[in-house]
Amino acid sequence: MQQNEKLQRIFRDVFDDPTIELEPTMTADDIAEWDSLSHVRLMLEVSKAFGVRFSASEVSSLNNVGDLQALISSKGGA
Amino acid sequence: MNFVSLHFIAFTLVTVLAYQATRSVTARQWVLLIASAYFISTYMLDIKSALPLVAFLGLGYVLIVGMSATPSRVYVAAAVCLMIGSFLYLKQFFFLTAVGLPFIYATVGLSYVLFRIISLIVDLSNQDIDGKPSPAAYLAYTCGFTTFLSGPVQTWTSFKSEYEKPPAPITEGEVLRALSRIATGYFKLAIVAAAFDYLFQNFSVQFGGSAHGLPWFKTVSLYTVSAAAYTGYLYYNFSGYMDIVIGIGGLLQFKLPENFNRPFSAKSFLEFWQRWHMTMSQWFKTYLFTPIMLTTMQRLPDPKHSAAIGLFAFFITFLVMGIWHGSTAVFVVYGVLMAFGACANKLWQIAMPRALGKPGYKSLQKRPVYIQLCKGLTFAFFTLALTCLWTPEIGQLFGLAGRLGLSGLLVSLGALTLCFAAVDTVLAPVAAMEFNALSGLETRYRDAWTVSRCAGVILAVVFVSAILNKAPEFVYKAF
Amino acid sequence: MIVVIRVLSRVILLTAALYAGVVGIAAFLAPRGSEARAVDTRTAPSTVYATATKYLMFMQPALREKGRRVIILGASNADLELRPDVIGRTVRCATIDNLSIGNENITELYQTAQIAVKNRQFSGDTSDVYVLGLWFGLFGDSKARWNGPGRQNNESDLDIEFQRYGNYRKAGDFYESRFGPEYESVVNGLVSPFALIEKVFREATYRARNFFFIRPDSRTDAEREAAVVSEAERAAAVAYWQQQLGSREHLAPAQFELLAKTIKMLSRGRNKVIVVDLPVPNWWDAAVPMNREYKDRLAALETALAGDDAVRFVGLSQYQKPENFSDEVHAKPSVATMIGQDVAKAINASACESTQQTSLTR
Numbered sequence: 001m002q003q004n005e006k007l008q009r010i011f012r013d014v015f016d017d018p019t020i021e022l023e024p025t026m027t028a029d030d031i032a033e034w035d036s037l038s039h040v041r042l043m044l045e046v047s048k049a050f051g052v053r054f055s056a057s058e059v060s061s062l063n064n065v066g067d068l069q070a071l072i073s074s075k076g077g078a
Numbered sequence: 079m080n081f082v083s084l085h086f087i088a089f090t091l092v093t094v095l096a097y098q099a100t101r102s103v104t105a106r107q108w109v110l111l112i113a114s115a116y117f118i119s120t121y122m123l124d125i126k127s128a129l130p131l132v133a134f135l136g137l138g139y140v141l142i143v144g145m146s147a148t149p150s151r152v153y154v155a156a157a158v159c160l161m162i163g164s165f166l167y168l169k170q171f172f173f174l175t176a177v178g179l180p181f182i183y184a185t186v187g188l189s190y191v192l193f194r195i196i197s198l199i200v201d202l203s204n205q206d207i208d209g210k211p212s213p214a215a216y217l218a219y220t221c222g223f224t225t226f227l228s229g230p231v232q233t234w235t236s237f238k239s240e241y242e243k244p245p246a247p248i249t250e251g252e253v254l255r256a257l258s259r260i261a262t263g264y265f266k267l268a269i270v271a272a273a274f275d276y277l278f279q280n281f282s283v284q285f286g287g288s289a290h291g292l293p294w295f296k297t298v299s300l301y302t303v304s305a306a307a308y309t310g311y312l313y314y315n316f317s318g319y320m321d322i323v324i325g326i327g328g329l330l331q332f333k334l335p336e337n338f339n340r341p342f343s344a345k346s347f348l349e350f351w352q353r354w355h356m357t358m359s360q361w362f363k364t365y366l367f368t369p370i371m372l373t374t375m376q377r378l379p380d381p382k383h384s385a386a387i388g389l390f391a392f393f394i395t396f397l398v399m400g401i402w403h404g405s406t407a408v409f410v411v412y413g414v415l416m417a418f419g420a421c422a423n424k425l426w427q428i429a430m431p432r433a434l435g436k437p438g439y440k441s442l443q444k445r446p447v448y449i450q451l452c453k454g455l456t457f458a459f460f461t462l463a464l465t466c467l468w469t470p471e472i473g474q475l476f477g478l479a480g481r482l483g484l485s486g487l488l489v490s491l492g493a494l495t496l497c498f499a500a501v502d503t504v505l506a507p508v509a510a511m512e513f514n515a516l517s518g519l520e521t522r523y524r525d526a527w528t529v530s531r532c533a534g535v536i537l538a539v540v541f542v543s544a545i546l547n548k549a550p551e552f553v554y555k556a557f
Numbered sequence: 558m559i560v561v562i563r564v565l566s567r568v569i570l571l572t573a574a575l576y577a578g579v580v581g582i583a584a585f586l587a588p589r590g591s592e593a594r595a596v597d598t599r600t601a602p603s604t605v606y607a608t609a610t611k612y613l614m615f616m617q618p619a620l621r622e623k624g625r626r627v628i629i630l631g632a633s634n635a636d637l638e639l640r641p642d643v644i645g646r647t648v649r650c651a652t653i654d655n656l657s658i659g660n661e662n663i664t665e666l667y668q669t670a671q672i673a674v675k676n677r678q679f680s681g682d683t684s685d686v687y688v689l690g691l692w693f694g695l696f697g698d699s700k701a702r703w704n705g706p707g708r709q710n711n712e713s714d715l716d717i718e719f720q721r722y723g724n725y726r727k728a729g730d731f732y733e734s735r736f737g738p739e740y741e742s743v744v745n746g747l748v749s750p751f752a753l754i755e756k757v758f759r760e761a762t763y764r765a766r767n768f769f770f771i772r773p774d775s776r777t778d779a780e781r782e783a784a785v786v787s788e789a790e791r792a793a794a795v796a797y798w799q800q801q802l803g804s805r806e807h808l809a810p811a812q813f814e815l816l817a818k819t820i821k822m823l824s825r826g827r828n829k830v831i832v833v834d835l836p837v838p839n840w841w842d843a844a845v846p847m848n849r850e851y852k853d854r855l856a857a858l859e860t861a862l863a864g865d866d867a868v869r870f871v872g873l874s875q876y877q878k879p880e881n882f883s884d885e886v887h888a889k890p891s892v893a894t895m896i897g898q899d900v901a902k903a904i905n906a907s908a909c910e911s912t913q914q915t916s917l918t919r
Binding site: 091094095098099247248249250253254257329529530532533534536537541544545 | 558562564567568571575722750751754755758
């Protein structure tokens with residue numbers, strides 16, 4: 001499965017919304033349930049799914065989905 | 079060094095000119111270091127009073143340099159605890175007043191130095207930073223004069239990119255934008271905040287101290303107005319100071335992060351803290367809230383525990399953030415109030431979709447009356463909680479609460495909510511119109527307007543300071 | 558760097574131009590000390606200077622004019638009871654100046670006396686009459702009287718005023734113009750915008766401040782004439798003055814020493830001093846021991862100065878009945894006029910009749 005599809009499936013699971021379509025510019029403002037709690041849960045799920053580890057700094061400093069995709073790639077996530 | 083003083087103006091001018099006089103990165107770094115050392119020295123009584131700060135910085139650097147490439151969790155935890163313990167000792171938190179150092183020393187800026195050292199330790203251990211800082215860079219990062227007193231708390235990565243970037247000639251536009259920002263800062267600090275402080279002093283004296291025979295309603299009214307005035311004073315004092323330091327950063331072509339983003343437009347207490355003192359909130363989110371969440375969620379991965387974990391993490395984070403503000407018991411109350419506000423807000427956000435359904439809650443959130451009431455309540459709760467900052471003794475705080483009673487506090491909360499909501503309904507569109515009008519000005523008129531505004535602010539600050547017969551102090555350097 | 562200097566220069570030039578504009582407006586609106594015949598601190602609120610202390614600082618040139626003067630010093634009761642217009646009906650041989658400042662103690666009275674003496678020196682050898690209107694409330698220690706934010710060295714209101722704009726610097730135990738007397742009017746003119754701006758601010762916020770913050774004595778003359786001081790008001794006055802004086806029972810001896818020093822300074826040369834013991838309601842004698850202490854010390858001072866022809870003491874104990882006062886210290890308007898007339902007779906005897914002078918011109 002492509003990284004983007006995998007990530008999209010995680011987003012749809014975490015936010016319980018099957019209509020989510022990821023764009024690199026998407027931010028927390030675009031998804032109503034995306035708050036600080038669900039953000040941490042999202043990062044844990046991404047971490048498990050892609051076999052990568054995120055530091056607290058990385059978890060807190062992401063600005064949009066594009067940043068997340070780039071971070072996963074930089075850590076060799078598959 | 080008072081920000082509204084010829085001394086500070088002269089210091090800033092000399093530093094900016096010396097900085098801009100050279101195209102060498104190293105020379106500019108030295109200018110910043112020397113300027114910062116001089117700036118900090120003006121807060122010290124003598125060399126002895128500076129020793130604790132020097133020792134604190136030295137300890138931080140030793141812990142950073144002593145860290146291996148892949149340090150153990152024990153080392154990192156011990157290093158962070160050692161820095162926090164040293165901080166609590168030097169700031170004489172609670173019972174530690176009995177075992178203090180036997181001489182007077184300055185603790186100004188220590189809280190923010192601690193933030194930066196902890197972030198360096200943790201980010202290095204997580205390999206979020208490449209390479210350890212040199213001693214000069216470390217000192218410039220922890221003690222830079224623009225951010226020493228009260229932030230903004232800049233990340234090492236952001237600081238490094240500014241610190242090491244090759245110089246480019248400064249343009250007139252950059253100078254004007256920076257001066258405009260500085261003028262805004264002085265207007266807020268020396269005029270608006272000073273006016274709010276004047277109101278606060280004159281209202282609060284009428285119900286404090288010996289004025290215990292006042293009727294209940296008058297006490298509540300005076301308290302409510304005093305509390306609102308203090309909030310205005312704190313916001314304009316702190317955000318004014320931020321405008322000044324960010325503007326000075328602009329003259330040095332050194333970009334600093336923003337610390338305020340229209341906090342009173344927040345529609346919830348949690349959103350408020352994303353707009354107020356943003357760099358500090360971000361720091362606590364990164365180094366306390368997120369680690370608590372990550373660790374606890376890893377132990378309890380079931381999503382049904384998310385809400386409880388979130389409430390726990392919010393409670394601890396806001397409690398610590400509140401207590402950080404001061405070393406006496408009254409700040410524990412402040413922390414508890416902050417924690418209560420955050421948790422209550424979160425519970426509301428969890429409960430409302432369950433009660434109304436997601437579409438129903440989304441629809442409610444779009445209603446203007448609901449939005450204004452939320453803004454008003456956020457302002458009101460924060461304002462009442464700030465009482466802890468202007469009644470420094472816990473006995474006084476409880477005494478005041480006793481005089482007001484629960485009914486008085488609720489009346490106060492309600493009055494502040496409704497008044498704020500009403501005022502915001504009128505003023506917010508006006509402010510938006512003004513902003514649009516100004517940004518529509520042509521560049522040449524905008525430049526002339528900036529020069530005029532700066533000149534006007536200089537005169538206004540000088541006159542108001544003379545009328546009020548005091549130069550305003552920066553209130554947040556006490557925290 | 559050049560870019561920064563260029564932009565800053567534009568800002569500074571525009572600031573200077575705007576300031577010069579405000580200086581012009583202030584110069585147009587402000588009364589000129591060199592053009593005034595007499596100084597009366599009571600008129601301060603109706604001028605651009607607003608307060609008695611600021612008015613006195615800027616109006617010093619008015620005291621330099623040649624010609625004989627009667628100069629009144631004291632606090633608010635002297636201001637009320639020794640009115641220049643009342644005294645001037647009897648005393649025709651001198652210009653009457655009122656330098657009274659409300660709420661002062663002897664320290665500030667001494668400073669006011671220094672202002673008078675220093676400025677009168679400009680008019681050469683003088684034969685002025687200084688009238689000191691005293692009561693026990695002037696004899697509180699400066700540490701109790703002048704404290705709070707901005708008063709680390711117990712600065713009086715006059716100290717605060719002279720230090721406010723930087724146009725004066727400390728010289729000895731008082732102040733001189735920062736760049737010398739020859740540039741005093743220029744320097745004072747340059748700082749006069751501050752007085753103008755402060756006056757505008759005061760006028761603009763007068764109603765709001767009175768409603769929310771202050772409760773000034775805004776009674777009319779008719780209301781003061783009809784006032785009866787209640788027991789509760791007496792008790793509140795006692796508590797207030799004990800706090801002002803810094804003691805429940807004693808006055809500050811140092812203030813009496815300073816009074817003696819003031820009298821000695823003012824009576825040099827051909828000048829004369831009239832020390833007026835202004836009346837207060839006689840219920841003070843039972844309320845606090847300070848009134849008795851004041852009278853005893855004043856009597857001792859009078860005895861010590863008995864051989865000095867230049868100094869005269871005037872008592873007004875005939876006015877001590879409580880019904881003569883609208884509060885704990887200020888006489889009712891009709892009584893104030895009588896007090897002024899009595900003191901005027903004493904001044905006339907000392908100043909005009911003794912020198913056979915009946916008009917201001919010599």
